[in-house]
Amino acid sequence: MRVLVVTAVAPEAEAVGAADCGAEVLVGGVGPAAVAARTAVALAAGPDRRGPYDLVVSAGIGGGFAPYAPVGSLVVAETIVAADLGAGLPDGGWLAVDELGFGRSGHRPPPELARAAVELTGALYAPVLTVSTVTGSAARAAELTGRHPRAGAEAMEGFGVAEAADLHGLPVLEIRAISNAVGPRDRDAWRIKDALTALTEGFRRLRPLFEGPVPRSALSPSKES
Numbered sequence: 741m742r743v744l745v746v747t748a749v750a751p752e753a754e755a756v757g758a759a760d761c762g763a764e765v766l767v768g769g770v771g772p773a774a775v776a777a778r779t780a781v782a783l784a785a786g787p788d789r790r791g792p793y794d795l796v797v798s799a800g801i802g803g804g805f806a807p808y809a810p811v812g813s814l815v816v817a818e819t820i821v822a823a824d825l826g827a828g829l830p831d832g833g834w835l836a837v838d839e840l841g842f843g844r845s846g847h848r849p850p851p852e853l854a855r856a857a858v859e860l861t862g863a864l865y866a867p868v869l870t871v872s873t874v875t876g877s878a879a880r881a882a883e884l885t886g887r888h889p890r891a892g893a894e895a896m897e898g899f900g901v902a903e904a905a906d907l908h909g910l911p912v913l914e915i916r917a918i919s920n921a922v923g924p925r926d927r928d929a930w931r932i933k934d935a936l937t938a939l940t941e942g943f944r945r946l947r948p949l950f951e952g953p954v955p956r957s958a959l960s961p962s963k964e965s
């Protein structure tokens with residue numbers, strides 16, 4: 741299948757490229773807006789002369805929710821959640837954007853495809869939250885886990901990539917290599933090199949998936965023949 745992997749920054753793209761997994765890799769920028777715009781443009785252009793893409797993957801490093809996703813581990817998204825797109829309430833409550841009647845607040849990658857990625861990589865299969873602000877306090881981490889008790893990781897691009905893929909009727913996956921724990925900010929404790937190594941190894945293990953056909957269950961009804 742023809743796969744477009746979208747990362748935020750160049751070192752993540754290089755880590756995926758080092759896996760030689762057959763995917764094309766795009767540096768889409770940091771945050772959901774930048775990455776959605778660049779992904780949408782890349783999908784509209786398509787891969788060079790080989791027909792349209794079959795799958796889009798949001799990938800990179802991310803923060804892990806303890807104790808489920810330790811530093812150096814991988815998380816494959818069961819759902820890709822727009823965790824800070826919505827409205828706060830006076831009592832401290834929260835309404836997600838779909839509860840406000842606008843758009844959607846999450847994407848569910850095709851389970852068969854995501855589970856195949858989990859089996860190949862040994863990753864945790866859990867919701868991955870997309871945030872516009874890296875969590876920097878225990879209180880914010882607790883707020884997020886209060887709303888999403890099964891969250892495995894947070895990062896800043898998955899939902900943007902998923903929105904662009906959805907516009908093109910394409911399935912999406914999100915894969916995060918954990919560089920730091922979600923919680924009080926401690927940038928010196930980020931283990932970026934370890935996470936990038938885990939990202940390369942994860943994509944190496946995904947080669948057989950990318951070399952195979954797209955499972956029918958991953959096709960949207962409009963793309964099924």
Ligand SMILES: O=C(O)c1cccc(C(=O)CC[C@H]2O[C@@H](n3cnc4c(=O)[nH]cnc43)[C@H](O)[C@@H]2O)c1
Pocket residue numbers: 748749751752769770771800801802803804871873874875894895896897919920921922932
């Ligand atoms: O400084 C470097 O060498 C370097 C190498 C690779 C990546 C980076 C980044 O800073 C990537 C930013 C990217 O990382 C995601 N991320 C990582 N941890 C978290 C987190 O705890 N919460 C949210 N996002 C996180 C995020 O997707 C950023 O776009 C630096």
